[in-house]
Structures are given as C-alpha cells and as structure tokens.
Amino acid sequence: MSDYAIHVEHLTRKFGDFTAVNAIDFSVETGEVFGFLGPNGSGKTTTIRMLLGLLKPTDGTAHVLGTDIRHATRQFLAQVGYMSQKFSLYSDLTVANNLRFFGRSYGLYGQRLQQRMEFVIELAGLGDFRHTPIHELSGGWLQRLALGAAIIHEPKLIFLDEPTAGVDPVSRRDFWELLYTLSQSGTTILVTTHYMDEAEHCERVGFIYNGDMIAVGTPSEIIEQVVPGQVIEVHPPDALAAQQKLTSAMRSGELAAHGVNLFGAAVHVLTTDVASTQAYLREVYGATYQSMPTLEDAFIALVQQADHANGGSPVPA
C-alpha cells in the first residue's frame, strides 16, 4: 500500500437515500497523473471531498498518503494541496496577499515564503499584477493562480477539481503544460475533468458514472478493451438519421461494427473489420475517414453498456 498515494476500497457516500458514490475501488500510484473522469453529477467532487476528510464516507475505506481519511490530521493536510471546483481565492485581496496567506497557512515565512511566492507569481505569469486585487484578473490567470496557491507549500499530492472548466483552449493547454512540469518534479496529481481530450494526457484514468467506477486503467488499455479496432468517420447530410439507420444495420448484422456514435455533424463507426465496414459506408455516404478510437469513444461505449445494464436510462453528456 505504501507505493500508492491513494488507495480506495469500496468507498461509498450516501446523501439520504441517494447514493452519490457507490462502492468504488481505485488506486493512484505515487508520482502519477490520474484523471478522474465523468459527466456532471457523477460523484467526482464527492469522492475528492471524502479523500480530503471534508466528508465522512458512509462505507468503505480510503488511505491517502498512508493516512486513513477518517482521521485526517493536520500533518496529513500539510502534505496535500486542493484546488476546489469553486473559486477558492479571496477576490478582494491582491495576488501577493492571497499567496502570502496561503503560504503562511502552511507554515512558510520569511525568505522561503518570498521564494515560493515568486515561484508561483512567475508560474502564473502575474509578475506585473502582484498588487492587483484578484477580482480584476481574468479566467486563465485566475486558474493558474489558484493552482499556484494550491501548490505553494510543495505538497506531495494535489487534488484538482475541474481546474479547466470554463477556460479557453489556449489557457487549457498552458495549464496542462504546468501539470506536466509539476508531475515531472514528483508530485502526484489527481485531476477531474469532463473534457475527454484532456484525459488523454493522463497516465491513468478512472471513469465514474452515476456513482459507479465503470473503468480504470491507462487510456490505451481502456480504449483497447472497450473499443477495439478502428473508427471510421462519415459526414452524412443528416447525421442523426444516419446514426439511427447505421445502428439498426449494426443490430441486424448487415454492418460489421460494434458501435455507432454521434460526434457533432459526424458519425463514428467502431469496427475491427475495417475493410468491409469501409466499403459499406463508402457506398452509402461517399468519403470516409479512418482514425484510432479515442477515450471519448470508449467513454460513450462504457456509458451505453452501463445504461443498458441499468435498463436503458438516457445517456447524458
């Protein structure tokens, strides 16, 4: 267990009759970037809050940095960082004062505090805004500042809850660059997101859906297991009608595929029999494009399986 930064067994949390997190199991190795994925309301934040000792589990156990989370001590809290889904900085205070407060709260003073503050200010690119109240700053900067504040005390493990929600794509990419740098220096990172393109950057991912952990593994493992083969993409004039038509073709065996998904104006057909599927699709829709399945394909397939098992409730996302 000591090699795991996080080790979770049957972790469960109920709110009244409602089960927000349903007996999930997973582990995060030390130094790993672990992506915790799932649509809104699937239980990501609830899980993180339990792992931080903010919420008592209804059942199950979890050890974080070797500490049983039911007894989260101050020594434990000093070693973790948390960037919550809500805005967690003090908007009326300046950049420098926010960082000073975070640093001092973790016992940083004097020279060391100055060094760490400068590090974060540089990381967030806020050199010219030290004395600006942060409510005057905009999205991408705030995100980086919040990350910086969460790591000012050099935690061994950080929890980032939807850190890139509502941030433009360029800022999102910069943000992930930062995470890599951090990870390189040995920090373990658990990050939640519902952007599947981001999830491909993670070393390992866990899919949570309606409180159930429906898959855990490396992105390539999951893709291989869930959506083997390739994706053939077509761009029909009416994508929705085409998806319905191809789905029934697949069910009747006419089309040798195991998944037909809507991707905006495109339809993705998953298949291991590339040649015959391509031929079938060319005949109907003309041009086809071939690609490797993505995590998003895998996620959609997993959600369909889960819903099917549950008697076919509608797919969100």
Added chain:
Amino acid sequence: MIGHIITIAWKELLHLRKDRFLIPVFVIGGILELSLIAWATGQPIDNIPMAVVDLDQSPQSEALIDALDASDTLTHKQTVSSVDKVYDLMQRNDAVLGVVIPEGYGAAVTAGERPSVRLISNGAEAVQATEAERTAQDIIFRQGMRDAYHMEPADYESELPKVTVKYNEDLKRGWYTLPAESGFIFYIFTVILASLAISRERERGTYEQLLVMPYRSIEVILGKALAPMLVGTSLFLAMMGLTVFAFGVPFRGSFILLLVIALLYLMAEMNKGVLMSIGSRTQLQAMLLVFVLAIVDMIFSGYAVAVDTMPPAIRTLSNFVPIRHWLIIVRGVMLKDVGLSVLWPHVAAILAIGVVYATITASQYRRHTD
C-alpha cells in the same frame, strides 16, 4: 500556533480594510447615534401643554393658574369649559395635563382651607405626564400653603422629607442612558463583524479551502475573533471618550478595571457572533440572527425594563445575557466608583458565559462542512 492565529487575523483585517462600507458605517453611525441620544436626553422636559377648567373664576383660582403657567415645566395652553373638552384636547395631543379647579375654590381658600384640585393626566405620554403631575402637585401644595395658611416655604420645608440623590445627583437622564447606549453600540458592531467572519467564507466558497489548511479549530476561531475584538475595543474607547469628554458623564472609578472587563465582555459577545456565523450559510442569514438575538438581549438587559420588576423566570434567564452584567458594571464603575469587591459576581458571569460560547464554537467549527 501564534503564527497561525496572527495569519488569520491579518487576513481578516485586510478584508475589513478593503471593505469601504462596514467600518465607516460603524464609526459614523456610532458617533451619530450616541450624539443624538445625548442631545435628546439632555433636553429638559418642559413646556408641557396644560388645559384648565376654571369652574370658580376667582382671583385665587387665577393666581393658581398663573403659578402653574409660570413654572418651566408647564405651559397654560387653553382654558376650556368642561372636562370633556379636556379629553378632546388630549385625543389630539394638545394637552398632557388637565387642571380642574372646583367651584368655591376662592371662597374656601379665603376661609383658610386647602380645597382639592383635580388633575387629569394623559397616560399615553407617560414620561411627560409623570413629570407634569409631579410639578403640578408641588405648585398646588405651595400655593395652598401661601394663600390659605399664609406660610412661606421657609415655614414648612423643615417638615418635608429630606431627599438625597446619590451617584447621579441631578438625576440626569444622560448619565443613565449614555453608558448603556455606548455599550449597545460597541457590542452590536462587534457581534456583526464576528458573525460575518465565517459566513463570508461560506458565501464566497472559500470555506472548504480554509478547512483543508492545516489549522486547529481554535486557531481559526481565535484568529477570526481578533479582528472584531480590535474594532470592538477601538469603538469602546471612542464611545467612552465621547460619553465622558463630550457629553460630561463622570467617570469616577478605575478606567483600567473597566477596560479589562470590557475586553472580557467583548470576548463573550464575539464568540456568540462567531457561533452564529458558523450556523449560517450566508452573511445575510448571520446578520438576521444577530438582530434577533440583539432584540432578546435588549429585553433581558435591564435597560428598557428593570430586571427587578421582571417575572422570576425571566429574571433568572437574564443572568445568561452578558449585556445585563455589563450595564451593571459600567454604571457601577463610572457613577458609583465601585470595584471588583462589589462587581465580581457579574465579572464571573461574563467570564463563564464567554467560556461556554467559546467551547460550543470550537466544537461546532469543523462539523459544518456539507
């Protein structure tokens, strides 16, 4: 430990400094309120409107009316023909006192008697009515002594009861109200500030961040308490300064003693504020709780209604309200020059209430996360 407390207190003071509203309102509002009360209670109660029904119309009855009118307290507004007319005037608030002089008053006085004069007072204006009644009785007595018995004050005053007023020699209302009001002002502002301390974090979503920082509950609570304490103490000094130097209420006892007790008192009230803060989701909720509790405090304080006249159950309850003890202490020290040997039960009560609040607050702080 100390470093952590100071860090939180420092952050709280930064919030206050950034707030362009709260502190100016406290300072200006406090000074304004106290000045108005000082001015209002400093005004003598005089020129109370009086209506007269003179059924005698003799030189003696006219002399009595003139004597009443000559006093500062009463002003002869109208002469009417019947008691019903007096009631009419009272309904329209044109008279607080009615004086009915009976037929045959003049003849009786000439014969050496002191006939009864009827007074009607408007109880709806209780303060003025009491004052008017007291003055009218005194004047009617003296007038009777002079006109019926031909006696001057020097002849009978030695037989009247001798009254000595201690501590507030001239019975100035300001000496009673101002120390109490300044107590209310610095107390309410301190509790409001304290009540915002944690609800502000909840409302803005920073509370969870605070909870995952390696703080002990007691460090957060003490840190959060320090800023309101500083503001409260400053307000206490300002209000006391005004009360004594601007409004002339004497300070006869030990200032250091009162200051130390004030700190204990503020600590108790402030813990109450922090507790309400923990129980609230938003700053507005916290404020409303403060106001509800302030009204209860007002009632139990003994300021509006004397504690000794309350029903026994309420009197017992009032012991758990810190401001009741504070009012006794502040009057004791300022006006009566008494010290701990007399006041210790009240100081002990304040201390005990403070400890109870602090304990509850510390035990509640972590629980309220979801």
